Each structure stands twice: as structure tokens, then as C-alpha cells.
Amino acid sequence: MKKYFIIMLTLVLIISSNTSFAQQQPYIELSSQDLANLKVGDTFTVNIDIKNVSDFIGAKIIVKYNPNLISIKNKSLTLTNITDFSNIEGVSNNSLIDGNDTVIFIFGLNSNATPISGDISIGSITFDVISKGQGTISIESESKLISEDINGNLQELTFNLNTLNYTVSGVGNLSGTIKTLSSNPINGAYIELVQNDITYYSASTSTDGAFNIENIIEGTYTLKVNYEGYKEFSQVINITDGSNINLDISLTKIVDGDITGDELVTLEDLVFAANYYGLSSYDLNWDENCIKADINKDNKIDVLDLIYINRRIK
Structure with a gap:
């Protein structure tokens, strides 16, 4: 047993010595x-x-x-x-x-x-x-x-x-204009290109609503545009080597009860919501349209949503 222990100890010392040598x-x-x-x-x-x-x-x-x-x-x-x-x-x-x-x-x-x-x-x-x-x-x-x-x-x-x-x-370029639905330029709108929730490129519009982002590394991005009082605009874009993409984007003003995005609350909005009445986020067919119709954001479309819209129809 003693001889076995000495042999094992010798092997450990040799291995340690070789490891130390390799590291050095x-x-x-x-x-x-x-x-x-x-x-x-x-x-x-x-x-x-x-x-x-x-x-x-x-x-x-x-x-x-x-x-x-x-x-x-x-x-x-x-x-x-x-x-x-x-x-x-x-x-x-x-x-x-x-x-x-x-x-x-x-x-x-x-x-x-x-x-x-x-x-x-x-x-x-x-x-x-x-x-x-x-x-x-x-x-x-x-x-x-x-x-x-x-x-x-x-x-x-x-x-x-x-x-x-x-x-x-490779790199590409992105430019465009940001306007209201009535074609008025928006000064100071914030534009960003996002991948995996990280903003890699950003810009702001000038007085004429124009923006320009150059030398964007090729890839797929989510373009987001934000301006206070308006709904966020979001679109997936693909930048390729040498591409020059130009976009004309219209932002929709946030109006309580407006589902269709025309900046008005009309019978059309009420009809839209009523077609999804009774659905909740637990239903398999809950989709983007349901989210729009859920005015009070309680994950269901019920009489509260319909009354809310109806009270704002002019």
C-alpha cells in the first residue's frame, strides 16, 4: 500500500510539473x-x-x-x-x-x-x-x-x-421622410434600427421631416419611429450591400377609441371591436386585431370596450 501511494504521488508530481511547464x-x-x-x-x-x-x-x-x-x-x-x-x-x-x-x-x-x-x-x-x-x-x-x-x-x-x-x-443606406396623415412633416421624430432589442443606429428628423442613416452594416433590422402623441411605427427592413432604401412614413396620432388608424372614432371602429367581442388572450385566435380592439388593455374584449368606443363617436 505504501509503495502504491509513493507511485501515485510521483505521478501527480510529474503531471503537475508538466502542466506548470505548459502554462509557462x-x-x-x-x-x-x-x-x-x-x-x-x-x-x-x-x-x-x-x-x-x-x-x-x-x-x-x-x-x-x-x-x-x-x-x-x-x-x-x-x-x-x-x-x-x-x-x-x-x-x-x-x-x-x-x-x-x-x-x-x-x-x-x-x-x-x-x-x-x-x-x-x-x-x-x-x-x-x-x-x-x-x-x-x-x-x-x-x-x-x-x-x-x-x-x-x-x-x-x-x-x-x-x-x-x-x-x-457590406453596408447600405436608409433615408426617408416622416409625416402626419395629413402630409405635414414631423420635426424631431426619433428613428432607430433595432436587432434583438439593441439599438444599433438612430437618427432624428429635421424640420422638413427628413432623416438619413449611412453605412448600416447589412442585415435584418426592425425600424422603429416614435414621436410624442403618435403611435409607434414599426417595420422589418433588410439592408443589403450597396442598398439605398428610401421610405415615406406616415405616423398616426393617438386618439382614444381609434382602432382603424384614421385619427377619428367612427362607427367603423365600433364594428371592428364588436367583431371580436367575447374573445380573451386565453383564446387561440387572439391576434393583433384583438389587441387593437382591446381598448382598455385588460386582455379581453367586452362591453366596456364597446361602450368606451361608442361614447367617443362623433
């Missing part, structure tokens, strides 16, 4: 907070960091990207007291400079700099988005991390890495 292996990390909802014309930045490194003195880091979707705006090294080998005056070796689809960071600490251990911020690349599509930004396997031991010996470090995925969506 250097890691080249690409990160960006700007990859959501990318569209043509946007700019985003990718940061490059090295994690869990020991006695680091230099590197060759090759970042690969899709030049059909994005282009380099600028790149920068944030480390100090280094020599950037791709930027030495008099050197014209093409292997040291950026390629058509790669960004190269190749550098070493200067002789008076102490090797670095821990996490290091290397630099960043800023890209311009030039075309629609899906792409990746990755670290090439030819990249190298170099360390130096106490005797001045150099060695390449084994490292892990990650890849960034992104999607560049």
Missing part, C-alpha cells in the same frame, strides 16, 4: 478590441504581445494578413532600447522588410539592455479595411523568439500563438 511556455498573442461590425472604410489596430517569456533579447515576428481585405496603415514597436533591423540605414535586404501580405518585426535588445522576463508588449499594426469578406490575421511559423542565458549563449524558444478572425460586412 512563451506565447505570442494577437489581440484587438475593434473587430466587431467591421465595414469598408473602418480602421482597426492589432496589438502584439509576448507572454511568459524568460531572458528575452530579440525576435523575428511575422504577421500574415489578407491584402485583398485590409491594408497596412502603420506599424510601431513599443519596446525601447532595441535595434530595429528592418530600419537600419544602408540596409536594403528585402527579407527584412514587409511583404505583400506580411508585416515583419525583426529586432534585438541593445548591448546595454538586460534580458526581459515576463509579459512584453511588442508593438501594434493599424489596418485600413478596403473590401468585404472574411479574413484572418496570424503569426507565421517562421517567427522566432530568442533568449540569452547567463553565459551569453543564445537559443530559440518554443512558443504557442493565436489567430484573429474577422468579417468585413
Whole structure:
């Protein structure tokens, strides 16, 4: 039993040691907070960091990207007291400079700099988005991390890495006018484009009732229009790449007892409600028309609704 316990303890220690080693292996990390909802014309930045490194003195880091979707705006090294080998005056070796689809960071600490251990911020690349599509930004396997031991010996470090995925969506535009039923423009109506109860785009109408929303990422939205004293307008719209949708929308004034939406209370409204008399929200055929006929919003259509409408007919 004692021998068995010793063997098991040894295995646990070996596993723990290997796990700790794996966790401490250097890691080249690409990160960006700007990859959501990318569209043509946007700019985003990718940061490059090295994690869990020991006695680091230099590197060759090759970042690969899709030049059909994005282009380099600028790149920068944030480390100090280094020599950037791709930027030495008099050197014209093409292997040291950026390629058509790669960004190269190749550098070493200067002789008076102490090797670095821990996490290091290397630099960043800023890209311009030039075309629609899906792409990746990755670290090439030819990249190298170099360390130096106490005797001045150099060695390449084994490292892990990650890849960034992104999607560049197409965009469309939405414009239009908001008016009353009598065709008078509404100034200050609030327009919003909603997905999953989240407002992604919004605008307000000008004095002539006009609004304009540009560069809307393609997708299906619920268009909502609100103005005080008027019923909310709601419509599902589909924005596609390059679309230019123009809408003329009429808002209906809120009038107690008006079901048909003509801003009047007439016999037509009473007939509408009477046709659904006796129904409640528990009935299977309770629908949008029933909700309209339920004037007092008590989830049933009864004599109270009919009397309410009848008292307002003029």
C-alpha cells in the first residue's frame, strides 16, 4: 500500500510539473478590441504581445494578413532600447522588410539592455479595411523568439500563438421622410434600427421631416419611429450591400377609441371591436386585431370596450 501511494504521488508530481511547464511556455498573442461590425472604410489596430517569456533579447515576428481585405496603415514597436533591423540605414535586404501580405518585426535588445522576463508588449499594426469578406490575421511559423542565458549563449524558444478572425460586412443606406396623415412633416421624430432589442443606429428628423442613416452594416433590422402623441411605427427592413432604401412614413396620432388608424372614432371602429367581442388572450385566435380592439388593455374584449368606443363617436 505504501509503495502504491509513493507511485501515485510521483505521478501527480510529474503531471503537475508538466502542466506548470505548459502554462509557462512563451506565447505570442494577437489581440484587438475593434473587430466587431467591421465595414469598408473602418480602421482597426492589432496589438502584439509576448507572454511568459524568460531572458528575452530579440525576435523575428511575422504577421500574415489578407491584402485583398485590409491594408497596412502603420506599424510601431513599443519596446525601447532595441535595434530595429528592418530600419537600419544602408540596409536594403528585402527579407527584412514587409511583404505583400506580411508585416515583419525583426529586432534585438541593445548591448546595454538586460534580458526581459515576463509579459512584453511588442508593438501594434493599424489596418485600413478596403473590401468585404472574411479574413484572418496570424503569426507565421517562421517567427522566432530568442533568449540569452547567463553565459551569453543564445537559443530559440518554443512558443504557442493565436489567430484573429474577422468579417468585413457590406453596408447600405436608409433615408426617408416622416409625416402626419395629413402630409405635414414631423420635426424631431426619433428613428432607430433595432436587432434583438439593441439599438444599433438612430437618427432624428429635421424640420422638413427628413432623416438619413449611412453605412448600416447589412442585415435584418426592425425600424422603429416614435414621436410624442403618435403611435409607434414599426417595420422589418433588410439592408443589403450597396442598398439605398428610401421610405415615406406616415405616423398616426393617438386618439382614444381609434382602432382603424384614421385619427377619428367612427362607427367603423365600433364594428371592428364588436367583431371580436367575447374573445380573451386565453383564446387561440387572439391576434393583433384583438389587441387593437382591446381598448382598455385588460386582455379581453367586452362591453366596456364597446361602450368606451361608442361614447367617443362623433
